[in-house]
Amino acid sequence: MTCATCCSGDGPSVFLSNDNKSIYKSSVCNPHGSFPQMIVIPFFKHASQIVPNCHFYPKYKTVLALFVFYHNWVENFGDEGFIARKTLENVMIKWDINKKTSSKGYDIKGNRIKNHKIIGRVESDTIIWVWKGYDNKISESALMHELVHLTLRAKYGKHGDPDHEGHKYRGWEPKHTWMITQAKQMLRSLGL
Numbered sequence: 001m002t003c004a005t006c007c008s009g010d011g012p013s014v015f016l017s018n019d020n021k022s023i024y025k026s027s028v029c030n031p032h033g034s035f036p037q038m039i040v041i042p043f044f045k046h047a048s049q050i051v052p053n054c055h056f057y058p059k060y061k062t063v064l065a066l067f068v069f070y071h072n073w074v075e076n077f078g079d080e081g082f083i084a085r086k087t088l089e090n091v092m093i094k095w096d097i098n099k100k101t102s103s104k105g106y107d108i109k110g111n112r113i114k115n116h117k118i119i120g121r122v123e124s125d126t127i128i129w130v131w132k133g134y135d136n137k138i139s140e141s142a143l144m145h146e147l148v149h150l151t152l153r154a155k156y157g158k159h160g161d162p163d164h165e166g167h168k169y170r171g172w173e174p175k176h177t178w179m180i181t182q183a184k185q186m187l188r189s190l191g192l
């Protein structure tokens, strides 16, 4: 059966069922517990986040950010085969209060860079590491950027297009860069 042109569509509503699992309510950050802690992200099946403390980030902020990402992705690229949806439903976001250093990588135009500070990284098919962001805001973090890499990885295979708009790897187009800007503006409108 196909659902390409009918019914429920593929906007953020696909995540909002009345199946409000009890784990969604019970999985909360415990400020007196040990860290890092793993918190289940509600409505995204198997999604979770690892937090360094209860400030980065409350799950309602993270889940809103995922909705914003999916909305923008679908608006720009559609979601044939629900690849983006499945990616979000399986993601594990590892928040960090510190940046990391990477020995090599690429800037957004595909130029090689070495020994630079990084603020996000894809670690596997389902895991992304993300620095908390400037001004302690998700909108000023690399979350949207890393989710693009992760979705491209699900779409085109292993690499996830590390050189962005460069031409060594395939997948990332200027439209993805633009989409991230739009998504971040929406996050700022939500105070995230």
Ligand SMILES: [Zn+2]
Pocket (backbone or CB within 6 Å): 145, 149, 162, 164
């Ligand atoms: Zn990147």
